[in-house]
Amino acid sequence: MRNPEHDGYYMPGEFAPHAATVMIFPERPGSWPYGAAPAMPSFVKIWESILADELLYLVVSPEKLGACREILRNAGLLDRVTLLTIPQNDAWARDTCPTFVVQPETGDVAGVDWRFNAWGGEVDGLYADYAEDNALASVLCHNLGYGRFDAQDFVLEGGSVHSDGEGTLLVTEACLLSEGRNPSLSRAQIGERLCRYLGAEKVLWLPRGIYNDETNEHVDNVCAFLRPGEAVLAWTDDKTDPQYAMSAADLAYLESVTDAKGRRLTVHKLPVPAHPVCITQHDLDGFTFAPGEDEREAGERLAASYVNFYFTNHSVLLPQFGGENAQSDALAVKLMQQWCPERKVIPVPARELIVGGGNIHCLTQQIPAGKTHA
Amino acid sequence: MRNPEHDGYYMPGEFAPHAATVMIFPERPGSWPYGAAPAMPSFVKIWESILADELLYLVVSPEKLGACREILRNAGLLDRVTLLTIPQNDAWARDTCPTFVVQPETGDVAGVDWRFNAWGGEVDGLYADYAEDNALASVLCHNLGYGRFDAQDFVLEGGSVHSDGEGTLLVTEACLLSEGRNPSLSRAQIGERLCRYLGAEKVLWLPRGIYNDETNEHVDNVCAFLRPGEAVLAWTDDKTDPQYAMSAADLAYLESVTDAKGRRLTVHKLPVPAHPVCITQHDLDGFTFAPGEDEREAGERLAASYVNFYFTNHSVLLPQFGGENAQSDALAVKLMQQWCPERKVIPVPARELIVGGGNIHCLTQQIPAGKTHA
Numbered sequence: 001m002r003n004p005e006h007d008g009y010y011m012p013g014e015f016a017p018h019a020a021t022v023m024i025f026p027e028r029p030g031s032w033p034y035g036a037a038p039a040m041p042s043f044v045k046i047w048e049s050i051l052a053d054e055l056l057y058l059v060v061s062p063e064k065l066g067a068c069r070e071i072l073r074n075a076g077l078l079d080r081v082t083l084l085t086i087p088q089n090d091a092w093a094r095d096t097c098p099t100f101v102v103q104p105e106t107g108d109v110a111g112v113d114w115r116f117n118a119w120g121g122e123v124d125g126l127y128a129d130y131a132e133d134n135a136l137a138s139v140l141c142h143n144l145g146y147g148r149f150d151a152q153d154f155v156l157e158g159g160s161v162h163s164d165g166e167g168t169l170l171v172t173e174a175c176l177l178s179e180g181r182n183p184s185l186s187r188a189q190i191g192e193r194l195c196r197y198l199g200a201e202k203v204l205w206l207p208r209g210i211y212n213d214e215t216n217e218h219v220d221n222v223c224a225f226l227r228p229g230e231a232v233l234a235w236t237d238d239k240t241d242p243q244y245a246m247s248a249a250d251l252a253y254l255e256s257v258t259d260a261k262g263r264r265l266t267v268h269k270l271p272v273p274a275h276p277v278c279i280t281q282h283d284l285d286g287f288t289f290a291p292g293e294d295e296r297e298a299g300e301r302l303a304a305s306y307v308n309f310y311f312t313n314h315s316v317l318l319p320q321f322g323g324e325n326a327q328s329d330a331l332a333v334k335l336m337q338q339w340c341p342e343r344k345v346i347p348v349p350a351r352e353l354i355v356g357g358g359n360i361h362c363l364t365q366q367i368p369a370g371k372t373h374a
Numbered sequence: 375m376r377n378p379e380h381d382g383y384y385m386p387g388e389f390a391p392h393a394a395t396v397m398i399f400p401e402r403p404g405s406w407p408y409g410a411a412p413a414m415p416s417f418v419k420i421w422e423s424i425l426a427d428e429l430l431y432l433v434v435s436p437e438k439l440g441a442c443r444e445i446l447r448n449a450g451l452l453d454r455v456t457l458l459t460i461p462q463n464d465a466w467a468r469d470t471c472p473t474f475v476v477q478p479e480t481g482d483v484a485g486v487d488w489r490f491n492a493w494g495g496e497v498d499g500l501y502a503d504y505a506e507d508n509a510l511a512s513v514l515c516h517n518l519g520y521g522r523f524d525a526q527d528f529v530l531e532g533g534s535v536h537s538d539g540e541g542t543l544l545v546t547e548a549c550l551l552s553e554g555r556n557p558s559l560s561r562a563q564i565g566e567r568l569c570r571y572l573g574a575e576k577v578l579w580l581p582r583g584i585y586n587d588e589t590n591e592h593v594d595n596v597c598a599f600l601r602p603g604e605a606v607l608a609w610t611d612d613k614t615d616p617q618y619a620m621s622a623a624d625l626a627y628l629e630s631v632t633d634a635k636g637r638r639l640t641v642h643k644l645p646v647p648a649h650p651v652c653i654t655q656h657d658l659d660g661f662t663f664a665p666g667e668d669e670r671e672a673g674e675r676l677a678a679s680y681v682n683f684y685f686t687n688h689s690v691l692l693p694q695f696g697g698e699n700a701q702s703d704a705l706a707v708k709l710m711q712q713w714c715p716e717r718k719v720i721p722v723p724a725r726e727l728i729v730g731g732g733n734i735h736c737l738t739q740q741i742p743a744g745k746t747h748a
Contacts, residue, residue: 062519065456078453082439085431085458086517139516142509143460145436 003196004149009101009110010199013165013225014311017369019109020055021312022140023047024363025068026091027061030127030293031356033286039352044075046310046317046360049346051080053312057144057367059084059093059136084143089133092358094220095119095157097365098137098148101199107371110147112197113137114156119215120180121155126214126357128292146367151197155181159218159362161194164228167201167260169194172209174217181216202260206253208246210234210272213303214294220361221305223250226268226339229259234305235269243272268339270306270332273325277304283355306332308350308359316343317360319350377570378523383475383484384573387539387599388685391743393483394429395686396514397421398737399442400465401435404501404667405730407660413726418449420684420691420734423720425454427686431518431741433458433467433510458517463507466732468594469493469531471739472511472522475573481745484521486571487511488530493589494554495529500588500731502666520741525571529555533592533736535568538602541575541634543568546583548591555590576634580627582620584608584646587677588668594735595679597624600642600713603633608679609643617646642713644680644706647699651678657729680706682724682733690717691734693724 004010026036026043036043050056058081060068065085072078088096098111116134118125134152141148162170175181176190185193191203209217222234233250236243254267281298289295304325310317318336320329329347337345353359378384400410400417410417424430432455434442439459446452462470472485490508492499508526515522536544549555550564559567565577583591596608607624610617628641655672663669678699684691692710694703703721711719727733 062517069456073453079447082443082459083457084517085456087519135516139513142513143436143458143517145461 004101004110004112005196005199007103008105008199009103009149011099011101011163011165012368013163013228014366015225015227016165018054018313018366019369020057020367021050022057022059022093022097022365022367024088024091024093024096025058025060025064026356027064028090029288030290031090033283033355039356040071042349042353044071044077045348046363047077047081048075049315049317049348050312050364051077053314055082056080057082057084059086059088059140061085061087084140086136086139086143087132088136089118089127089130091356092159092362093365094159094362096133096136097158098141098146099158099161099198100146100365100367101149102368102370108147109368109370110149111137111141112149112151113141114154115152116157117155117180119157120178123178123180124216125180126294127290129290149197154193154197157215157218158365159215159220159358161198162219162223162225163198163200164225164259166228169198169200169203170206170219170223170225170231171203172206172217172219172222174208175215175219178216200260204254204257204259207249210303210305211241211243211246212301214357218362221303221308221359222247224307224309228261229263230266230268232268232270232307232339234272234307236272268335270335271328272306273304273321273328275324275328276301277321277325277351277354278302279355302354304354305359306336308361309336310360310364311343314343316340316345317348318345319353319359320347321351322349323351378475378484378486379570379573381477382479382573383477383523384539385473385475385537386742387537387602388740389599389601390539392428392687392740393743394431394741395424396431396433396467396471396739396741398462398465398467398470399432399434399438400730401438402464403662404664405464407657407729413730414445416723416727418445418451419722420737421451421455422449423689423691423722424686424738425451427688429456430454431456431458433460433462433514435459435461458514460510460513460517461506462510463492463501463504465730466533466736467739468533468736470507470510471532472515472520473532473535473572474520474739474741475523476742476744482521483742483744484523485511485515486523486525487515488528489526490531491529491554493531494552497552497554498590499554500668501664503664523571528567528571531589531592532739533589533594533732535572536593536597536599537572537574538599538633540602542602543572543574543577544580544593544597544599544605545577546580546591546593546596548582549589549593552590574634578628578631578633581623584677584679585617585620586675588731592736595677595682595733596621598681598683602635603637604640604642606642606644606681606713608646608681610646642709644709645702646680647678647695647702649698649702650675651695651699651725651728652676653729676728678728679733680710682735683710684734684738685717688717690714690719691722692719693727693733694721695725696723697725
């Protein structure tokens with residue numbers, strides 16, 4: 001059967017060279033309050049930082065094309081961003097765009113087109129109409145001239161898996177074994193499919209993610225590879241924080257396993273913000289929810305974590321939550337700069353992004369470098 | 375059965391208001407010699423003229439995106455053109471993009487997605503691999519958020535039909551009854567399908583098109599509506615020219631019929647260039663042909679006609695052939711300005727376009743104004 005692993009494709013680590021990054025313009029009224037205006041400075045900062053390093057494809061719906069062009073023009077970016085006019089249901093490129101894989105002998109790059117059901121479909125999905133989101137990966141592969149591997153028989157979001165590029169994948173049980181995704185498949189079968197589609201040999205199953213993460217605890221909010229054999233884990237020393245037991249379980253697991261190369265992992269603890277970041281009534285007043293869409297409540301704790309960073313070719317875009325978390329923010333910058341001395345750490349205001357339901361990593365999808373036109 | 379006519383959609387005349395024009399970047403090595411460099415000034419002139427009046431969507435393949443952006447940047451147009459990155463097989467937007475129809479009560483605009491077989495498929499098609507061209511209309515409707523009417527059971531190119539927007543269509547028998555398109559359908563069945571898909575009542579069947587036109591004589595090279603009840607016909611008074619009998623047969627037909635409103639048509643004669651425009655050995659040396667692609671011979675007469683013009687919202691982009699046809703060029707400008715006093719006639723150098731195999735009308739596709747976002 002033709003599939004990425006069979007044809008010799010694999011998913012490089014995000015830290016490996018990129019040809020480009022794909023993002024999506026924030027439009028959904030139930031995710032981005034006040035027409036996404038409060039989040040726009042964060043988006044502009046991300047776009048600018050990516051463009052300093054690599055190509056940026058920005059997907060925008062035909063309805064918002066004019067507004068998007070206006071914002072890019074005002075930011076001096078209109079000439080530099082490559083706009084792709086395609087309808088979609090929300091801005092989470094990590095979860096709705098293809099997961100790109102590379103054939104190292106030919107340098108060919110192709111996309112894996114997973115089934116997307118808005119993080120849980122009828123069980124606990126976040127919105128009811130996700131047809132455009134599910135179609136997006138296929139449309140992108142066609143438009144950008146990349147081959148497509150059909151994985152529409154398997155529900156997955158890109159944010160629920162990390163790859164070290166050397167045979168090891170990182171996921172959470174909380175997400176991948178959730179009822180709303182692939183309930184008919186066993187854990188072993190799920191692991192086997194992941195390896196087949198991403199050209200990997202071993203899956204590391206963290207038990208949990210970040211507290212109150214509405215993605216059923218995507219791995220990309222709690223743990224990430226800095227390079228093969230080395231990971232960063234969201235952490236807290238506060239035993240009264242519900243995050244404590246979750247991170248502790250993950251650490252215990254990581255200390256108990258080896259990767260596909262037989263290595264024990266070096267795990268760096270990256271403290272979560274010292275103060276909970278919560279949604280306010282003002283935020284809520286700016287949303288317009290569609291029927292069947294998951295709503296929020298004032299005071300609800302958001303899943304704030306510094307691990308939801310993104311590697312461009314030469315930098316790390318690191319979330320910052322501001323306000324009373326200024327010290328936590330600074331510590332995260334300092335630690336990441338220590339652990340990634342070869343990169344420039346770029347702090348990005350992210351409070352308005354997590355109001356939208358995700359963070360920098362969720363909003364980005366890398367296209368790895370290969371023998372490609374991009 | 376759901377189809378445009380059933381749902382109250384119709385194809386407005388090209389002279390009716392547009393929301394936008396779609397074009398495609400010229401890339402095919404077998405159509406555009408020397409990397410399309412000689413034709414590029416003509417393209418830039420067309421793009422500029424359209425942008426003065428309406429939105430311009432420019433489809434470009436991922437492989438040529440960088441080169442296209444560079445050309446647009448140098449022309450000062452990069453900020454103004456909306457690029458759509460989509461693979462395709464050639465630049466004839468008229469023939470491969472959807473034919474757009476409007477529902478006048480709701481203002482909704484939708485696209486008709488005809489089957490495209492490169493002007494004749496295995497019988498006398500011009501190239502063998504046209505899969506991306508045939509997929510383009512569907513992709514465009516999706517990307518731009520327009521509904522799509524599926525007419526993939528019927529081979530048609532947009533250049534083979536004109537609409538007056540008041541129930542009358544104009545076609546040629548030479549093209550629509552050709553062996554390479556819909557040989558299993560009778561003339562009556564073809565007319566019935568055209569009316570159903572374009573919301574029309576009556577088809578006027580001109581016998582012929584322009585001499586040596588490799589599209590099997592598309593109507594858009596020989597005859598066009600200036601407004602309802604009024605048409606322009608490519609003409610010659612030179613009885614030794616093979617075009618004479620063809621144009622004479624068309625004129626005789628047009629003088630013998632009434633349109634859907636019962637009107638006799640006013641027909642203006644627009645003289646073809648006085649001197650044949652021929653392909654040269656230098657042109658031929660610049661082509662690279664693919665297997666199965668139709669090739670040309672030095673000295674072959676090209677299907678030069680001034681009728682292959684395009685209406686933007688306030689202008690007419692009129693082909694000019696230059697050289698020894700300077701007088702014919704000037705006459706065409708003068709006549710069109712007389713017949714269309716409400717429009718600005720913009721002369722566009724077109725010799726390098728017909729080397730590519732078509733002309734301004736073939737390269738453009740209007741999206742009519744409606745209650746639309748565009």
